[in-house]
Amino acid sequence: MKVLITGGLGYIGSHTVVELSNNGFECIIIDNLSNSSIDVLGEIEKLCKKKIEFWSTDLRNKDELAQIFDTHKFHAVVHFAGLKSPGESVLEPLKYFDQNLGTTINLLKEMQRKNVKKLVFSSSATVYGDLTWPPVHEGAPTSILNPYGRTKLMIEEMLQDLSKSDSEWCIAILRYFNPIGAHPSGTIGEKPNGVPNNLMPYITQVASGEREHLNILGDDYSTHDGTGVRDYIHVMDLANGHLKALNYLNNHLGNHLFNLGTGRGYSVLDLVKTFEEVNSIKIPYQVMKRRPGDIAVSFADSSKAEKELGWKAERGLREMCKDSWRWEKNSSK
Numbered sequence: 001m002k003v004l005i006t007g008g009l010g011y012i013g014s015h016t017v018v019e020l021s022n023n024g025f026e027c028i029i030i031d032n033l034s035n036s037s038i039d040v041l042g043e044i045e046k047l048c049k050k051k052i053e054f055w056s057t058d059l060r061n062k063d064e065l066a067q068i069f070d071t072h073k074f075h076a077v078v079h080f081a082g083l084k085s086p087g088e089s090v091l092e093p094l095k096y097f098d099q100n101l102g103t104t105i106n107l108l109k110e111m112q113r114k115n116v117k118k119l120v121f122s123s124s125a126t127v128y129g130d131l132t133w134p135p136v137h138e139g140a141p142t143s144i145l146n147p148y149g150r151t152k153l154m155i156e157e158m159l160q161d162l163s164k165s166d167s168e169w170c171i172a173i174l175r176y177f178n179p180i181g182a183h184p185s186g187t188i189g190e191k192p193n194g195v196p197n198n199l200m201p202y203i204t205q206v207a208s209g210e211r212e213h214l215n216i217l218g219d220d221y222s223t224h225d226g227t228g229v230r231d232y233i234h235v236m237d238l239a240n241g242h243l244k245a246l247n248y249l250n251n252h253l254g255n256h257l258f259n260l261g262t263g264r265g266y267s268v269l270d271l272v273k274t275f276e277e278v279n280s281i282k283i284p285y286q287v288m289k290r291r292p293g294d295i296a297v298s299f300a301d302s303s304k305a306e307k308e309l310g311w312k313a314e315r316g317l318r319e320m321c322k323d324s325w326r327w328e329k330n331s332s333k
């Protein structure tokens with residue numbers, strides 16, 4: 001079955017292409033390389049042991065998108081492409097509206113034109129904002145802390161309207177918690193441009209000597225050690241969630257929302273200590289003041305995904321720390 005993967009050379013997309021391809025799907029990738037490298041394609045092909053068709057296309061380019069949909073009859077689309085920095089989105093909201101909303105509208109129009117009505121969409125736990133105390137389930141109220149989160153929630157709402165307008169749509173919206181880790185081969189992983197916003201890539205860059213120390217952004221939260229608590233999930237488990245979601249859409253019409261997390265929260269200091277222990281490396285750190293917009297605690301209730309998709313995260317924090325470090329060592333050589 002042919003599946004179109006937008007943003008398939010990015011962090012989560014690349015791992016998902018490997019998972020889908022190794023489970024019998026034929027993946028065709030679109031990526032504009034704005035936050036990824038063409039080298040990732042070669043690594044994916046080695047892990048899949050086959051050639052993968054790649055279109056270096058921007059989803060804003062409607063003509064090229066139409067050409068891709070005219071070339072292939074897709075069974076489904078998995079839509080990762082988009083911008084993902086909450087901080088940047090506060091400074092450049094129009095860029096986020098254009099690139100996240102505009103591109104998704106182009107994609108949905110093409111899907112409708114060619115009668116491709118199965119979609120898996122990358123949403124984020126960021127849509128829960130700061131209203132709910134965890135574990136957060138899918139029925140919890142949403143709240144928006146920045147334009148990035150707004151684009152995710154708006155797309156979710158667009159998708160709900162779409163399935164109400166036409167009952168043939170089968171849509172899985174996946175709200176990811178905090179993806180970290182890398183493929184165990186160490187050949188694909190997360191490669192942020194510039195200074196990392198997220199905790200794990202910052203830690204691995206301190207470990208490699210690229211950065212002097214980690215800044216711990218607040219130690220005065222009401223958590224067991226004062227630092228922020230998150231639900232870190234291995235990217236390989238997340239990739240498997242997309243396989244399960246695609247299979248689910250084969251016999252479920254309508255719009256379906258799933259949290260993908262482990263259901264366990266770890267603090268910044270828990271993560272630093274585990275990383276130090278499993279990799280035998282010291283991570284020097286300084287405590288700084290809180291980052292605006294950060295919440296104290298976030299972790300998922302993923303029981304719906306377990307019950308309905310038959311999906312459960314299997315990898316623990318130690319494995320996440322080992323795999324992140326293996327990838328950093330390989331990629332910074």
Ligand code: NAD
Nearest residue numbers: 007010011012031032033034035036058059081082122124
């Ligand atoms: P990523 O930046 O590594 O991957 C996104 C890919 O999309 C990149 O390869 C980029 O080049 C491509 N892309 C961006 N704009 C495009 C466009 N207009 N046309 C074609 N390609 C384009 O990000 P990721 O971490 O793999 O995230 C994938 C998705 O998951 C995103 O939608 C993100 O918002 C969502 N998400 C990510 C996280 C996270 O922490 N990584 C958490 C929750 C949700």
Ligand code: WQD
Nearest residue numbers: 084086124126197198199202215216217228229230268294
């Ligand atoms: C984790 C913890 C920080 C960096 C973000 C997005 C969210 C989603 C996932 C896309 C927090 C602390 C961080 C650092 C630190 N992405 N921290 N020093 O903020 O939970 O979520 O990524 O959808 O939308 O907001 O993840 O990795 O940035 O932070 O102490 O240098 O680490 O304060 O407690 P976050 P994160």
